[in-house]
Amino acid sequence: MRRACIANPCRRAVSDTAAGHLDDAVRMSTTTMSTPHAHRRRALVPCYLAALAGLLFGLDIGVISGALPFLSKEFQVSDRMQEWIVSSMMLGAAGGALAAGELSSRYGRKSALLVASVLFLIGSALCAAAWSAHVLIVARLILGLAVGVASFTAPLYLSEISPPALRGSMISLYQLMITVGILAAFLSNTAFSFSGSWRWMLGIVAFPAAVLLCGVVALPSSPRWLMSRGRRTEARHILLRLRGDPADADAELRDIDGVLHVQQRGWALLRHQPAFRRSLALGMLLQVIQQLTGINVVMYYAPRILDLAGFASAQHQIGATVMVGLVNVLATFVAIALVDRSGRKAVLYAGFAIMATGMGALAILFHLGVASRFEQVLAVGMLLLLVAGFAMSAGPLVWVLCSEIQPARGRDFGIAVSTFTNWISNALTGATFLSLINAFGPAATFGGYAVLNAAFIAVVFYLVPETRGVTLEQIEQKLLAGFPLRDIGR
Template sequence: MPVNNSKRRTSNKMMTFFVCFLAALAGLLFGLDIGVIAGALPFIAKEFNVTPHQQEWIVSSMMFGAAVGAVGSGWVSSSLGRKKSLMAGAILFVIGSLWSALATSPEMLIAARVLLGLAVGIASYTAPLYLSEIAPEKIRGSMISLYQLMITIGILGAYLSDTALSYSGDWRWMLGVITIPAALLLIGVVFLPNSPRWLAAKGQFYDAQKVLDRLRDTSEQAKRELDEIRESLKIKQTGWALFKDNSNFRRAVYLGVLLQVVQQFTGMNVIMYYAPKIFEIAGFTNTTEQMWGTVIVGLVNVLATFIAIGLVDRWGRKPTLVLGFIVMATGMGVLGTMLHLGIHSAGAQYFAIAMLLMFIVGFAMSAGPLIWVLCSEIQPLKGRDFGITVSTATNWIANMIVGATFLTLLTNLGNAGTFWLYAALNVVFIILTLCLIPETKNVSLEHIERNLMQGKKLKDIGSRD
C-alpha cells in the first residue's frame, strides 16, 4: 500500500505540473504578442510612414482588444468552462497572427492587433484563474508565477526573433511566426481537464472528484478539497448580483482593480513596448545595438522571474511586493536623474542601462507575477468570474493608457520627467501595499473567502485567526 501511495503521489504530481505547464503556454503567446511589436515597430513605421501618434495606436490597439476580450471571457469561462475559453483564445491567436503578417495598411494592422488583443484578453483572464483552481495551495503561487515566467519567455523569444529578422527588416515574419506556438497551444489545450471548481459550480461533483483524484496526493485530500468547495458554493448569489448586494465582495473587486492599475503604472510595459526607443534615448543610436539591448532586457526579465517563483510561497506576497517597488522606484529615479544631467560617455550609457535592468528585476520578481497571483486568490468562488473579469479588463485599459501615452509624455514632460513620474508612482505603490494588500501565502482560497465575507480588513483577509 505505501508503494502504491508513493506511485500515486508521483503520478498525480506529474499530472499537476503537466496541466499547469500547458495552461501556462497561454502566457507564452501573451508574451510573444507583447514583445514582438517592440522590434517590428521601427520597420512598420518606415514602410507605412506612420506618425508617432499612429505608432502609439498600433501598439495600444492590442490592449483595447484585450480589455474587450477580458470582459467577454467572464461569460465564456463561466458558461463553457476554463478549458474551452483557452481553446477559443488559441484559435484567435492563430487567426490574428496570420492577419497581422498579411496587413497591407496601418488600419489593417490595427484591426488584426485588436483581434490578437481579444486572444490575449482571454488568456490573461482564463489562465491564472484556471491555474489557481487546479494547483494545490502549497504551490499555487509558484504555479501562477510559472504563467508569468512563460510571459517573460515569450517576450524574450519575440525579442530574439525580432533581432534575427531585423537584419532583413522583415517585420511580417516577425509578426507571423507567432502562428506556430499558437497552433501548438490549440493542440495542447485538448488534453487539459476541466477545472474542478468550475465543475462543482455546475453541479458536476462526480466529475470534479475525478479531476481532483488525478491531481492530489491522496483521495482524502481530494475529498477534503471538494468538501471545502461544496461549502463555499452554499452562497447562492453570483457575479453582478453579489456585487450589488454584498459590500465585502465589492471590496475584493475594488482591490483587484487597484492591483491591476498598480501593476501597469509601474512603467514596465513602457519598456516592453518601446525598448529600442529607450535605448536610443540612452545614447545607443545604432539599430543593432538597440535590438540586442532589447534582447538583454528580455533575458533579465526571464531570469528575475525565477526569483518570484522561489520567494512567492516561501517569503510571501506582501514583502516581495514591497521590495520590488523599492527596487523599481530606485531604478526609474536614478535613470531619470541621469537623463536630466545628460549621458555623455560610454560609462554613463552602460550605467543608465544597468538602472533600467535593475527596474526590470524589481518588476519581474514582484508585481509582474504576484499581482496575477493575488487577483486570482482574493475573489470569492461565487463571484470569481465577475471579479477577475473586472480586474483583468482594468489591467488592459490601464495597459492601453500606458502604451498610448508614452511617446506623448516624452514630448510634454521630457525624457527625465517621464521616468521621474514612474519613479514617484512606485513610491506611492509601496504605501498602498503596506496599507491594503493581504498576505495569502499557504492559505486556502476558501479560508481567504471566509475572512473577506466576515468583514475583516483587506490587509487581514489572509490571516489564519
C-alpha cells in the same frame, strides 16, 4: 462571472451508481497497467499545454517592440499611430477578459482555450500579412481578444486540473512562461532585425499558436466545470485518470461539491455589501498601480528608449532588449522564492523602492544628457534595475493579492473586474508614452514615473494587507467584519 450549478439529486444518484462501476474498472486498470509515475505524467501534460498559453501571452507582449521601428518606416506612421498599434492589443485584451468569464462558464475552460488558440493563430497570421497600419491595428485587436481570454482561462484551468500538491507550482509556471515568452520574443526580434523582417517578428507567434490549438483538442475538460454542469460521472472519470487513486479522486470530488455550494453573487454584493466594494476598489487600485510603475513602456518601447539613450543602430537597440527579457525571467524566480517567506508587503516595499531608483536615475541621466559610452551602459543598467524590481514584486504579487482579498461569493467577479482594469490601464499607458516624451521630454517623463513608484510605497503601507500564511476564510471574515483593509491579513 461563473455561476455555480448544483446537480439534480436523481441525476446524481444515477451518476453515483455509474461512478461506482467505473471505480471498480479503473481500480483494476490502475493495479495492472499503471504506475504512480504514469499518473503523474498524465496529470502534468495538460498543465504544461495550458501553460503554453502564457508563452503566447508573453510573445505577443514582446514582439511589437522589435517590429515597431521597422514597420513604422515602411508604413510611414506617426508616433500617435504607433501608440495605437501598441495599445490596440490591450484594448482587445480588456474585451477578451470580460467575455472569458461567461465563455468559460457556459462552454467550459477547454472550449475557451480553444477559442483563444484560434484567435492567436488568426491574429498572428494577419499581423504578418498586414498591408497597412490600420489592418495591423485590427490584427492586434484580435490578438488582444486571445490574450484576454487566455489570461483569464489558463490560470483558472490550471488551478482546477493540477494535482493539489503541485497547484501553486503550476500556476507559477504559467506566470513564468509569460516572462519566457517575452524573452523568446526579444531573441526572435534580434535574429530578424538584421534583415528588418518585421513580418516574421510578428508572424512567428503563429507556430506556438498552432501547437496550442492541436494540444487543446486533446486536453481533458475541467472536473470542476463538469461538476457545475451536473456531469459527475465524467468529472470522476477524468479525476481517476489524472490522480490514479480512487480515494484521492473521491476526496477531490467532495471538495468540489463544497465549493459549488458557494454561489457567485458579485453584482448583488457590489450593491449591498460595502466591504466587498472596498476589496474590489483595492483590487482595481492595485492593477492601476502595476501599470503606472512604467514597466510596460519599457516592454513596448525599449528600442525607442535606447535610441534616446544614444544607441543609434536598430540591431543594438533590439539586442539590448534581450537583456531586459532575461532579467525579467530571472527576477521572477526571486518573487517565487520570497513571496511566502518574506511576505507580500516587504517584497512590494523593496520592489517599488528599486523601481523608483531606476526611473529616477534614468530621469537624471536624460536631464544631464547621455553622451559617453559609460552613460549609455548606465542607462541600460537602470532599465534592467527597473525590470528586476517589477518582476520580483508588483508583477506577480498584484495578481496574488487581487485573488486573496476578494470574498468567496464575489471572487470571480472581483478577479474579472481587476483583470479588465489591468488591461485598460495597460492600454492607456501604452497609448500615452510617446506623447508624454514628445510633450515633456524623457527626463520629466521618467521623473514622473519615479515619483509615482515612491508614492506607491505609502499606498502599500496604508492600504495593502499582509496575507502571508493567512487563510482566505480568515481574510474574508475580517473584511466582512469591517476591519481596515490593511488589517484584514495578519
